[in-house]
Ligand SMILES: Nc1ncnc2c1ncn2[C@@H]1O[C@H](COP(=O)(O)OP(=O)(O)OP(=O)(O)O)[C@@H](O)[C@H]1O
């Protein structure tokens with residue numbers, strides 16, 4: 001009896017550890033979602049060029065393998081307005097990142113229905129790539145040195161920057177320095193959190209699991225500000241007139257497409273496709289469709305001009 | 312395997328100040344809320360075994376509610392829900408705007424208090440009625456009898472159960488990361504978010520949890536044997 | 543002093559008590575004088591324990607009255623804790639407090655009920671342990687004592703409250719035979735020193751030597767009473783005879 005009790009305790013403790021490990025790696029197969037067969041959004045990009053035919057890829061290339069398998073699996077966010085947001089009516093994600101994924105799928109010679117989307121929350125993105133759960137991650141992922149040691153990135157396809165969300169009546173916080181001594185919420189373990197620690201060292205940080213919790217805390221008065229990428233905050237500000245964005249961009253967060261290491265040909269292919277989208281107006285169209293209405297963002301051409309050429 | 316062990320040592324060396332900070336938060340939060348839960352549980356157990364029917368009923372509701380709903384839900388409610396209720400206020404509105412640590416402390420105390428109450432209640436009920444009669448025969452009143460005679464014996468009987476409750480508390484305390492407390496597990500996750508050494512870091516966290524729970528499991532088994540012998 | 547002359551220490555006046563349909567005490571009337579030792583005998587279930595427990599209100603009664611030292615025990619206004627501090631009780635299963643030392647067992651009542659100082663309570667406790675023959679056990683825990691020693695501590699614990707009346711409910715029936723004597727010796731001394739005692743016991747030797755009076759209870763009534771010699775040698779009631787022949791043949 002006693003022995004079992006003790007072993008039981010040990011097992012529970014160990015199980016707890018491994019359960020968390022499993023969650024952190026996101027071994028969850030239920031999230032795979034396929035795109036609608038009907039054309040989703042107003043992308044007016046020209047049809048894929050003949051060079052992008054499946055038959056045109058070298059036999060051993062990653063592109064040929066994806067084309068042969070007949071599906072491109074892409075990790076996107078399901079909860080990020082403007083970039084990847086699940087449409088509750090269709091149960092399909094839509095947004096900037098989703099459209100970029102569809103463009104790449106088209107260039108690989110795939111039907112739109114062959115581009116499949118898997119929800120990737122921030123913590124899942126790299127593990128999903130490493131375990132081949134997805135072919136690409138296009139999920140508002142900032143290119144940084146740490147991550148580059150784990151995965152490869154395409155060239156930047158969007159340039160976000162960290163900004164500050166406050167209540168509309170707040171007049172004391174107008175720039176990042178003002179966060180010193182104030183209560184600021186961010187997501188635990190995120191780049192944004194680290195940035196606040198360096199740019200406003202005496203800010204009192206509240207670290208929660210996601211940004212909607214942060215916004216809720218802001219509205220309750222538990223914190224004075226929420227800080228992360230402007231594009232994330234813009235989504236909340238657009239949905240809630242009692243909130244506003246201040247302080248401009250005090251960091252640069254270039255978003256890149258994540259690819260598992262060892263697929264250089266795919267990275268090159270994606271870079272070439274992004275380059276094409278910048279040039280033929282596809283990128284500008286996507287930008288206008290999903291971000292055109294957000295207050296305070298630059299015109300598509302200006303936004304495109306600011307993009308760094310390499311990661 | 313060798314690589315994994317090397318990485319374990321490596322990660323421990325690199326991040327021990329941060330990991331120890333998380334460890335300390337876990338220990339402080341757990342020990343503090345256990346202390347409070349013992350007081351709360353003691354009072355509730357005395358009420359639950361008292362002669363007043365309405366009080367027994369109310370304390371029963373408390374115990375069953377907190378034992379039969381998820382701890383995570385209770386924590387999220389305390390942290391996010393409470394400020395939104397706009398309670399008809401006795402005090403100031405920001406009294407209900409608990410900091411993560413306070414909300415965690417209150418939540419873990421309320422939750423664990425329901426369990427300690429049950430453990431202590433079963434302890435109280437298993438103290439021989441003759442003890443009460445002997446004390447009352449001396450002229451001790453109801454409260455004196457329970458405090459000086461019955462409660463100490465109940466506590467002793469409950470010790471094995473209470474140790475497993477404390478052990479569960481150490482493990483459950485990981486849930487307060489959901490309301491912004493950077494405890495041990497969250498610390499490990501934050502580090503792995505930066506360097507992606509997920510498994511070494513979770514293993515280190517697991518080992519640190521075991522330093523808290525294994526001694527308790529051992530003590531609990533020993534105490535249980537001792538109580539079994541005493542009966 | 544002569545017990546026959548003194549005022550009653552305990553008086554039962556037509557006491558009735560039932561548990562559900564079971565009428566356990568059916569009109570008990572009797573009077574125990576100060577300094578008197580009364581031994582109650584009778585078959586199992588006849589109501590002996592219940593009667594004893596009405597004296598310190600561990601058991602309520604349905605009709606009649608119990609008076610201790612002029613105080614009506616079961617009246618509404620009676621301070622039951624005050625009353626109990628004057629009535630010592632010793633039960634079959636010692637019921638010492640296991641988490642306390644012998645000394646603490648003896649001082650708990652005086653200190654908490656009478657608010658005595660520690661030194662006063664401990665002085666008396668040591669004297670009482672001397673009296674019951676185990677002064678060396680003051681610091682011991684009950685679990686380290688023999689049954690006989692435990693019961694002597696229980697007696698000392700009751701005496702520590704300086705009671706006017708002592709109740710004993712089969713104090714030796716849980717003891718091994720070799721320990722019975724040491725407990726009875728203490729009780730006999732107590733009786734000799736003039737303590738008022740109500741004792742439920744089937745120890746005939748003790749009753750013969752120490753009792754002023756023996757009550758024989760059967761079916762909730764006092765079937766017969768008298769000095770031990772009369773009740774034991776010349777029982778009037780046929781039930782008493784049958785009962786006595788049964789326990790003596792044991
Ligand atoms: N709390 C109680 N509830 C119900 N019935 C009880 C209770 N206490 C005693 N009785 C019943 O009352 C009757 C008298 O019990 P009591 O203990 O007074 O007898 P007794 O003469 O002391 O017997 P014994 O020699 O076995 O100790 C028994 O029938 C017993 O079952």
Ligand SMILES: [Mg+2]
Pocket residue numbers: 590591592711
């Ligand atoms: Mg009896």
